Amino acid sequence: MLNEFLLGVGIVTGLNAFLALLLVLAERTLSHYGPCTLTINDEKKLVVPGGRDLLSTLKSEGLFIPSACGGRGSCGLCKVTVLDGGDPLATEIPWLKPEEIARHVRLACQVRIKHDLRLQLPREWFAIRQFQATVVSIRDLTHDIKELRLRLVDPPEIEFQAGQFIQLEVPPYELTDEPVYRAYSISSPPSNRREIELEIRYVPNGLCTTWVHRHLNVGDPVTFNGPYGQFVLKPGNRPIIAIAGGSGMAPLKAIFLDMAEKGMARSVRYFFGARSRRDLFLVEEMKALETRIPGFQFIPALSSPLPEDRWEGETGLITDVAARHVPDASEAEAYLCGSSFLIKAAIAMLTERGMPRERIYFDDFG
């Protein structure tokens, strides 16, 4: 009786131990890919542990690739050229154009590192770093826009061009399980390397803005990476027409403050549109630039001022206001920042007034 019992238990235990051993062996040999060498642009070599996806592996090595979805394959931003990584997966095909597939473009988050790879990355990405910072101040600019000031801790300084943006990491809080990133323009000038300022407008049901507006406190640690973007001041001397609305102020503020600090003199007409007085902010700071930059003009406009606003400035849609001031735009260049239809309307208005499309620059967080 006891013998039977022991035999039964012994057989089941033995069998399970054998199967478990088999699985462990398989995992050790098949799932572990050992160190792999990534050769980037035929010059830089990185030895990384294999087995994970390219996006997160590069991130661990300090190389940041733009991504909005955190590596889930649903934003298509992490395109990288992988010369010997094999064919794209079914999850990548919808995001890649035929000529990109021919050039061996893949989505970094879908490429599993199983052996040595040769990659090609744009040079600008090497300048992107991850930063740890602390919240120094949170200030209300309007009823729904907060100004966030961050002091850099590690690394202690950041180099960027005015007009660029960073990706703010929203840590797991309440119900998120993984960090998510959202892009915000730096609104402080590049001369200040130890601190950056962001303008964050509250979005209903917004993942990041709810965190900033409801949960973030002075003294909290914050992580971000960057800098990104090509929305910067172009060299030259053309007169500038700038049109913005809402949190579109941020990159332009950085650009104009930078101009003032560098003592640049250029003809600038900055049209800023809001609905009523409670949506206007930083009016004094922008007006002050008129004395600091010869040729700078700040023209705020309200599209539906309330009687108690006692508004005496320009009224109407910002594009109409700009149109009134700029009958001929053929010699100028334009910098636009705001919602997509504001940009669309502004482009239409400017091209009608003679501005060539190539001289219209706008901030596009695609």
Added chain:
Amino acid sequence: MKQSPDLQKIQEAMSPGRLTKTGFLGSDSRPLADILAEDEATVARLGLTHAAIAARMAYFREKGEAGLGLAVDVPPHFEVRVDGVRGRLPCPFAHPGLYPKIFCQVRNQKTGETVTYSDLQIHLIGDHGFYEGRGSPYRLEPETLVRVLEITPEE
């Protein structure tokens, strides 16, 4: 009841904190497949299609754009305001395409009712038949949309 792994992944993408703060399912614990099936049936009972509802939503959105954030009157008796914030969202159904965060608010001046919806929601309804889960604060009831936007079956 089990769902296919694809739908399971999509359902996970809709949970709170992945794409938006409250997610797309609210307190609805049913499998996504069932949520879609029930709304499909409701829309069919109303004599309409998802595409027809989405088309009408898109119509007001187009008309409201001209206001650049300001309310616009759309005949016969609607007031539309379209505004946007920065950034784009991917669709939780995991296919290419990023949708700008543009919100359209339509007020039916005859009944006084208002509906608000985003560009992503127009796509979710028109292309996926997804109106969000019960208990989601942003769920658009097909009957409400039909009533407020006055969507009638095509002849």
Added chain:
Amino acid sequence: MNPFAAWFALFFAAVFTQNILLTNYLGMCPFLGASREIKTSFGLGAAVVFVMTFTTPLNWILYHRLLVPLGLEYLSLIVFICLIAAFTQLIEIVIERVSDALYASLGIFLPLITVNCAILGASLFMVARSYTFLQTTAYGFGGGLGWMLAILAMAGIRQRIAKNRLPRGLEGAGIALIIAGLMAMAFTGFTGITAPF
């Protein structure tokens, strides 16, 4: 009857007349829940074919070469389940290593297969009907194919009626069960054809 014909007859029976899903009603869970699209059903069905084809003969070996000689037939349920689970996991690791594309189209369904009672059912029937090893191979392969056939047919039908108006309350599980019942009735038409076992 020559051995080849006997093998084929059993195989044919496993697919049609003794269809493990429509006749024995095993493996209903993924059948009802994941059969809305032909594409996913194909992946799921292929995974079931693969697992059932290999685990049933493996379980035969375990049963007849280990449990029976030691008089431990009563442990067959536990032993079969352990083998099926380990096998599925092992195959997932191998596929993930060998081919990303194959993993995406088949590998992701493997965890769903482990708890599919049709797989265990096939092994238990193999014991109950005292199949030889050769018969087991026919039964395992045929059973898997039969399951795949059933789920593909179900997916095809559901895709066809996806846009139809259904009576309130019958959407989803309701209509799926009705369709399954109708399919099972259709398959009983095959029972006139008997196989020697």
